[in-house]
Amino acid sequence: MHPTSLFIVSLLAIITAICTSKRKRSGVKQLRGPTVDSWLLGHDYAVQYQDQVGDLEYAWFREYGAAFRGAAPYGQSVLFLGDAKGLQHVLHGSGYRYPKTPDSDYNTNILFGKGIATVAGSVHQRHRKVMNPAFSAAQLRTFLSLFQRSAKKFSGKLIAIVDGGESSINIAPWLGKLTLDIIGTSAFGYEYGALDDENNKLANTLNNLFHDSELLLSRAAILFATLPRVLPKSLIQILDLIPSRRKKHFSNFKVAAQNAGREVLKENVEGNDLDSSTGKDVLSILARANAQEEEKKRLSDDEVLAQIATLTLAGHETTASTLTWTLFELCNHPAQQDRIRAEIAQVRSRYQTKGELTSADYDSMPFMNAVIKETLRFHPIVPSLLRSAACDDVIPLTDPVITSAGVKLTEISVEKGQLVDISIGYYNRNPTVWGSDADVWNPDRFLGELDKQTPLGVFANLLTFSAGVRSCIGWRFAVMELQVILFELLESFKFSFPKAGIDIKRKPAGIMIPVVGDEMSKGTQMPLRLIPSPIQY
Structure with missing residues (x-):
């Protein structure tokens, strides 16, 4: 970060310290927790x-x-929460009473604009209601043959690479290209x-987006990124004047x-009769909603454009990352790879x-689907989410x-403004939920x-x-995509x-990314050896 920007951040940090010092203390203070070395960080x-x-x-959870x-x-306290009943209360039972934090809103707006991932409350309900039909189970089945053709094309690309003399490739960016x-x-x-x-240009901006913008942030960058949490709303716009690594890459995306969204609309929508259109694909639904005069449907x-940006990144990143970690685990467990084959x-x-194949054929494969579920459990692309209590509340456990005084609590009182870290990663490994081998x-x-189990996900x-x-509106899309691509890859190749x-590491970079331990500067990496091994029938 530029020295001038660092000075501005330091000045704003002093202002925020004064602001936060006047806030009342959260009831969470009675809980135990790790010591902290820096009040500021x-x-x-x-x-x-x-x-x-x-x-x-x-x-810490253990x-x-x-x-x-x-x-x-x-100096803000945060409640780290990985308890099933507590999470059920915050995510299910409280509606919008635990909204995203101002810094999350600020940064997702830079990344997407005012789309479904950014807006809240009644506006979020409107976005969700408009888009839900595009992600129904029936609508997604119409995509199956397209998924299969794309996976087959990808398999052909990999065979060509191997035939060209490269037996080892970094599979991560290739999977990103496929899912894009x-x-x-x-x-x-x-x-x-x-x-x-x-x-x-879109594919280029997506390549290593989170590695380049989020990995190993400096102290100043962390302070700058979290300023919107504590600044008065009237001052947040000041941050627009300060450049940062994250802002540069997010804005480029x-x-x-x-721009790609405008091309999509120009190529597929302009000049078409939207009144007679009944298509339930995403583009048709977005186009009809854009033409609506009734505010609650428009x-x-x-x-x-924000929805197109949101779905492009979310639809590309989740599946590509999960496939990358699935292949990683199957290389670690070759016998399980053979079971799927x-x-x-x-x-x-x-x-x-x-x-x-039909969607029923993919669903009929118990072990392949178990591998997908277990990888989603063990390697969540977003390990945690931060929320803020909109009102005083009591969270059951x-x-x-x-x-810290030795008192047993079955519920936790939180005050308005209390930060709550939704620990996706720990819940997915909580032994109370998943058993004594949850870390395996x-x-x-x-x-x-x-x-x-407590109903949650x-x-x-x-x-x-x-x-x-x-919850993720496109989860069914992602699961079907995972099934089709994994089937095609393991039908055609053995991986090692x-x-x-x-040394493959799971690094925090906004999302969880794979890197090679001594080659972190090279970006997201998952080097694998491919052996063409078509299954004989």
Whole structure:
């Protein structure tokens, strides 16, 4: 960060310190929690620089229980929450009473504009109601053949790379190209051309977006990024004047995504009769909503472009990341890779020819689906979400926690403004929910009967797609995409690591990204060896 900007940040930090010192203290202060070295930075710097995602937080949860007190920048306290009943209350039972924090709103607005990921309350309800039909199970089944064609094309690209003499490739960016093309064609009827390496500014801005903008933030960058939490609303606009690494990369993506969105609308919508259109694909729904005169059914031009940017990034990143970590685990567990290939052979044997499969065929593969669920559990792309209590509240707990005075609590009182860290990563490893082997990648847990659980996530009771009013609208899309691509890859290849002992790390960079330990400057990486091994029927 430029020295002038650093001075401005320091000055604003002093102002915020004065502002926050006058706020009342949260009832969370009675909880136990780790010591903090810096009032100004809280635990954020330590979490940012931990060796791997969760190293610190999971250890804290094990020591203090599924709810404990942590520290955020500028002296704010944060309730770290990984308890099933507590999370159910915050995400499901409270509606919009635990909104996103001002810094999250500020940064997602830079990234997307006023789309479904940014807005809240009645505006969010309007966006969600407009877009829900595009993500129904029936509508998603119409995308299946498109997913299959894209996966087959991707497989062909990989074979060409191997035939060209490269047996090892960094699979992460290639999976990103595939999922970008899929979201373009399925949601918007538009060819992004990422797999064909066309000169595409959008694909270029997405490549290493989070690595370049979020990995290993400096102390000043952390303070700047979190300022909107504590500044008066009237002062937040001052931050627009200060450049930052995050702002540069986020803005570049939004400009590229919205320019692509304008091309999408020009190519597919302009001149068409929207009144007679009944299509339930994303683009048709967005176009009709844009043409509506009734306010509660309408999306403005800016809102439509923001939805395109949001769905492009979210639809591309979640699936690509989960596939990357799935292949990582299957390289670590080659016997499990063979189990899926045996299941694929079984499914294919039902047919005389290699015809296209139905969604029911993919759903009929218990072990492949168990692997997908277990990877979503073990490697959530977004390990945590930050919320703020909009009013005083009481959060119930499944498992009591012990206060610093030795008192057992079955519920926690929080005051308006209390920060709550929704620990997706820890909930997905909470032994109360997932058993004593929760810290082990074990797909077989999904083949038996899990113990009775508090209903929480939208898929397999996982929190990876969040829950409640802000749960991921495209989770069904992502699961079907994962099924199709994983099936195609394991039907065509065997995967392994290019060398023994390769040090792949899960690094916090806004989202969780894979890097090679001694090559972090090279960006997101998952080097794998591909061996073309088509299954014989």
